[in-house]
Amino acid sequence: MTADSTYMSASVKSFPYSFSDKSQLKDEIIIKDDELTYDEKCHNLGVYCYNPKYHEVCARDGEGWAKISLFYFVWFMLLAGIFASLLGIFMAIIDKRIPTFRGNSSALALDTYNLNPGLGFRPQISVEKTLIKYRSSTRDGQYGWGEHKNQLDTFLSYYTEQDLQYQQQIDCTKYSLDQLPPLFRQGKSCWFNLLDLNFDKSPCVSQRNFEYDRGHPCVLIKLNKIYEWVPIPYENVAEVPERLKSIWDAKMSEYILVQCDGENDVDRDFIYELEYYSPLQNTKIGGFPRYFFPYLNQDGYRSPLVFVYFKKIETNVLINVECRAYAKNINHDDSIEYKRGSVHFELIVE
Incomplete structure (x- = not known):
């Protein structure tokens, strides 16, 4: 050949x-x-x-590799420059304080067709876990109550620090609801007085270790922030859910109500007595003042809080707890996937 x-x-x-x-x-x-x-x-x-x-x-000599390396270097630098330029233009024209899509046009409303805030709780050792487990006889260690107390102390410290942001906080009880939104747009926000959680000598204070060492834990509940969301509270007893009618009074029309209970019938059997400490000053139910809303991304904004005091519960048993927020425009969904308008956590006291 x-x-x-x-x-x-x-x-x-x-x-x-x-x-x-x-x-x-x-x-x-x-x-x-x-x-x-x-x-x-x-x-x-x-x-x-x-x-x-x-x-x-690889079939190329030094000169060939130099040429192709130079080509791709220039090409990728050009792409990076175009990307950086477009990103700079985007960051220059977008408002960093006001979401482009808000209200029922926001991503938060895609599933429900309207905004529906949820709840959060503290202490929460990990964002991936909802279990509060500790031994009342042990302060330190894997299941000691000290870690839960420290997290509550740290969280509440944001409500007591005196920094420049607090110059933007005002006493909202001195204004009408109509006067507050213009002040919020100027960057003002409502001051949350921690003394409102300590009415009638609340047991949920750091000096008493939030009662963790006594086997009666205090859990903080807060409402998640949604830009421009305004609550529509219940105005009379005829509008409230059936479970709230027995404790309703006219003062509650100025609050978003919060109530916790066992998630299932078995869990309810293990919760014997609950108390609430909040600005509503009613131990039978908690409440977030409506004058804290709408949230407009103000510097120094602090969410209102409610302490739930598990005054008497069964020990050495896993208790599934569900807390719900109540207002006309808060919908509830009992599905495990969504849990709208509520928060779930588990509690074990040994």
């Missing part, structure tokens, strides 16, 4: 070899009409990876 040399590069030779000494072709690529043997394939791969005769790596 004879190879046509006009169709081959200088580094490619046909096979069988036309040279008497085959060692002279050790740096050449083998090409033939028949299928290559295993040894020939390995030979071609080795020559492709590095050809010492022509000083080529």
Whole structure:
């Protein structure tokens, strides 16, 4: 078989070899009409990876690699410059304080077709876990109550620190509800007085370790922030859910109500007595003052809080607890996937 040399590069030779000494072709690529043997394939791969005769790596010499590296460097720098320019334009035109899509046009309303805030709780050792478990006889260690107390102290410290942001806080009880939104748009926010949680000598204070060492834990409940959301509270007893009618009074029309209970019938059997400490000052139910809303991303904004005091519960038993917020425009969904208008956590006191 004879190879046509006009169709081959200088580094490619046909096979069988036309040279008497085959060692002279050790740096050449083998090409033939028949299928290559295993040894020939390995030979071609080795020559492709590095050809010492022509000083080529992957069929390119140093000059070739320099050219293609320079091309891709310039190309990717150009792409990065375009991306940075577009990102800079986007950041320059977008309002960093006001969401572009808000109200029922926001992503938060996609599932329910209207805004529906949920609740959060503290202490929460991990955002991925909803279990509050500790031994009342142990302060430190894996299941000691000290970690829960420290987290509550840290969370409440944001309500007592005297920093520049607090210059923007005002006593909202001195204003009407109509006067507050313009002040909020100026960056003002309502001051939350922690003394409102300590009416009638509340047990939920750091000096008493939030009662964790006595086996009667205090859990903080807060309403999640949603931009421009305004609550529509119940105005009379006819509008409230059936479970709240027995404790309703006219003062509650100025609050978003909060109530906790066992999630299931079995869990309710293990919760014997609950008390609430909040600005509503009613131990039978908690409440967030409506003058804290709407939230407009003000600096120094502090969410209103409610302390739930588990005054008497069963010990050494896992209790599933559900807390719900109540207002006309807060919908509840009992599905495990959504749990709208509520928060779930588990409690074990050993």
